[in-house]
Amino acid sequence: MRDYKKYLVWEKSHQLTLDIYRNTISFPKEEQFGLISQIKRSxxxxxxxxxxxxxxxxxKDFCxxxxIAFGSANELEYQILLSIDLKFIALENGQKLLFQVEEIKKMLNALITKLNKANS
Structure with missing residues (x-):
């Protein structure tokens, strides 16, 4: 069994989640059950x-x-773009979040590739 807390990609995605929660505090209250809920979930x-x-x-199961995590990262990427376009997140903050998402996607891809190569 693996310890997820030892994976840098988990650490970075946990930090991203904390940053998302901080950034959605200022969203309009009418988005509480819409975009806020979706972006926090993804x-x-x-x-x-x-x-x-x-x-x-x-x-194989880990992979x-x-x-699934990679799919959620893609979903989150779009939701951040939407939030920027709707002016719910300032452009500078949104770009920082998008950079974090991109970094996580690259790390997930590298880990998936490594696991697939080890098992082929």
């Missing part, structure tokens, strides 16, 4: 799926959860 889904995958018994 951001927290990334480290959650990494953690859940670490609890699985095989690299499957990493793919």
């Amino acid at each position: 951001s927290s889904s990334i480290p959650t799926n990494i953690a859940e995958g670490c609890g699985r018994n095989s690299d 499957r959860f990493l793919y």
Whole structure:
């Protein structure tokens, strides 16, 4: 069994989730059950799926959860872009968040590739 807290990609995705929560505080209240809920869910889904995958018994299962985390990162990327366009997040803050998402996606891709090569 793996310790998810030892993975840098988990650490960075956890930090991203904290940053998303901080940035959504200023969103309009009418978005509480709309975009706020969606963006928080997709951001927290990334480290959650990494953690859940670490609890699985095989690299194949772990990899499957990493793919889910990658999908959530893509979803979050769009939601950040939407939030910038709607002026809910300042451009500078949004760009920082997008950079974090891109870095996490690259790390997830590298880990997925490494696991797939080890099992082929």
